[in-house]
Amino acid sequence: MNTAAFIIIAVLTLSAALAAATLPQLIHATLAFAVAFIGVAAFYFLLGAEFVGLVQVFIYVGAVAVLIVFTILLTRRDPEKDHGFNWTGVIIAILVFGGLVWSILKTPAVAIGAPKIEALTVKRIGETLMTDYVWPLQCVGVLLTAALIGALILVMEEKR
Amino acid sequence: MSPTLQFFLIVSAALFCIGLLAALSRRHAIFILIGIEMMLAAAGLNFIAFWRFGSESQQSTGVMVAIFAIAIAAAEAAVGLALVLAVYRHYRTTNVDKLDQLKG
Numbered sequence: 001m002n003t004a005a006f007i008i009i010a011v012l013t014l015s016a017a018l019a020a021a022t023l024p025q026l027i028h029a030t031l032a033f034a035v036a037f038i039g040v041a042a043f044y045f046l047l048g049a050e051f052v053g054l055v056q057v058f059i060y061v062g063a064v065a066v067l068i069v070f071t072i073l074l075t076r077r078d079p080e081k082d083h084g085f086n087w088t089g090v091i092i093a094i095l096v097f098g099g100l101v102w103s104i105l106k107t108p109a110v111a112i113g114a115p116k117i118e119a120l121t122v123k124r125i126g127e128t129l130m131t132d133y134v135w136p137l138q139c140v141g142v143l144l145t146a147a148l149i150g151a152l153i154l155v156m157e158e159k160r
Numbered sequence: 161m162s163p164t165l166q167f168f169l170i171v172s173a174a175l176f177c178i179g180l181l182a183a184l185s186r187r188h189a190i191f192i193l194i195g196i197e198m199m200l201a202a203a204g205l206n207f208i209a210f211w212r213f214g215s216e217s218q219q220s221t222g223v224m225v226a227i228f229a230i231a232i233a234a235a236e237a238a239v240g241l242a243l244v245l246a247v248y249r250h251y252r253t254t255n256v257d258k259l260d261q262l263k264g
Contacts, residue, residue: 021186075254088185113162144234154239
């Protein structure tokens with residue numbers, strides 16, 4: 001694992017995430033959101049989970065970002081421009097971050113390097129999904145179907 | 161020297177807190193959804209980091225949980241954005257502070 005690659009990806013991801021959280025224009029924020037998720041996928045590649053990284057790029061950058069852009073286009077005629085910014089949230093976020101970093105640095109069990117492992121191939125992921133995780137897989141299938149139908153019902157025009 | 165587990169956990173904590181900031185301080189409904197997605201991604205990053213650095217790395221549990229978390233986050237995004245659209249159609253606004261009809 002490369003330290004330089006880690007630093008570059010971390011700076012890219014966190015600055016893009018900060019831009020997504022603070023930019024006033026929604027469409028710019030969505031672009032920064034997509035960049036941040038490409039950074040997270042790069043972390044997955046760095047950690048040796050290539051399949052999860054690819055799934056992350058397909059779903060977040062390919063589907064969720066496009067979905068957000070469509071929602072922005074459909075809700076564009078919002079008369080009110082200034083949506084305001086609540087500074088209490090900033091204080092709470094900084095406090096939570098301080099607490100998390102303090103607890104991470106105080107735990108000696110997490111100060112470990114990466115052991116050598118054999119790569120987890122897509123074939124093995126597929127086999128595990130179809131044997132040990134077949135019930136969670138079916139439940140996720142039902143959940144996705146329910147979410148699809150629910151989203152359709154929510155946005156359907158009411159008959160008058 | 162290669163990065164230890166602590167560095168990944170700190171980056172993940174930072175991503176979580178940026179998502180928390182977006183969810184708490186922005187008043188636009190889509191920004192709140194973006195913040196929630198970021199918090200879910202931070203949790204997935206933690207799962208993968210613990211899987212990679214764990215002693216029983218031959219097991220694929222961490223990867224499986226991350227895949228299921230991504231699938232559930234996609235379902236959540238679809239329903240959340242549909243809710244934003246439905247609310248916009250009724251109230252003609254996406255500002256969550258204006259949705260106070262149930263307030264006593």
